[in-house]
Amino acid sequence: AQSVTQLGSHVSVSEGALVLLRCNYSSSVPPYLFWYVQYPNQGLQLLLKYTTGATLVKGINGFEAEFKKSETSFHLTKPSAHMSDAAEYFCAVSDRGSARQLTFGSGTQLTVLP
Amino acid sequence: DSGVTQTPKHLITATGQRVTLRCSPRSGDLSVYWYQQSLDQGLQFLIQYYNGEERAKGNILERFSAQQFPDLHSELNLSSLELGDSALYFCASSQWDSGTEAFFGQGTRLTVV
Numbered sequence: 001a002q003s004v005t006q007l008g009s010h011v012s013v014s015e016g017a018l019v020l021l022r023c024n025y026s027s028s029v030p031p032y033l034f035w036y037v038q039y040p041n042q043g044l045q046l047l048l049k050y051t052t053g054a055t056l057v058k059g060i061n062g063f064e065a066e067f068k069k070s071e072t073s074f075h076l077t078k079p080s081a082h083m084s085d086a087a088e089y090f091c092a093v094s095d096r097g098s099a100r101q102l103t104f105g106s107g108t109q110l111t112v113l114p
Numbered sequence: 115d116s117g118v119t120q121t122p123k124h125l126i127t128a129t130g131q132r133v134t135l136r137c138s139p140r141s142g143d144l145s146v147y148w149y150q151q152s153l154d155q156g157l158q159f160l161i162q163y164y165n166g167e168e169r170a171k172g173n174i175l176e177r178f179s180a181q182q183f184p185d186l187h188s189e190l191n192l193s194s195l196e197l198g199d200s201a202l203y204f205c206a207s208s209q210w211d212s213g214t215e216a217f218f219g220q221g222t223r224l225t226v227v
Contacts, residue, residue: 034215036218042220043116043118043204043218043219043220043221044204044206044218045116045218046215046216046217049215090157092157100145100162100208100214100216101147101159101162101170101172102147102149102157102159102206102216103159104156104157104158105156106156107156107157
């Protein structure tokens, strides 16, 4: 069974600082990988995904993530945090078979300090 | 706006009751997924339908059931409700049953009192 671990349930950064949210997965076969963002009282919005090809993936709002098979990681980064980035971030995986349900990590609440 | 519509947005009901949550997927999407988000369990996959047929089941209780209709909208039925069923229920849709990302609705917040 797949599992996703997000290190740090709460991360605080100053505005303009680097954002780094960590995600590790456990799967016998490299899965599809996703980062979603959830703003208060809203649904989940896809930030970026990795399915195949280039391991550095660029997403919306200046975020990017790198798939590292050797480390079973898919960490999310943004060079310069903005106040509007404050939200909860979820890493998720799905297998490459016919059913594509997502297995989510426990989430990381990002706070951006002025 | 993801294009996935869920109704109602909020629902308050008493223990032992039954409720139905509705989801309209994005136009053209054949797959519908239901997820439950709660403080203690996090985001959990419940069930997936593809073009009217059940495709995968997750941690869905026997008291819960779902279906997808010919017009592709889906309903999640929750019965004999307990306090612990209070959660945010999300519906997501995707174009096929494989290979594409899922788009999430705004969710239905269920409160059982």
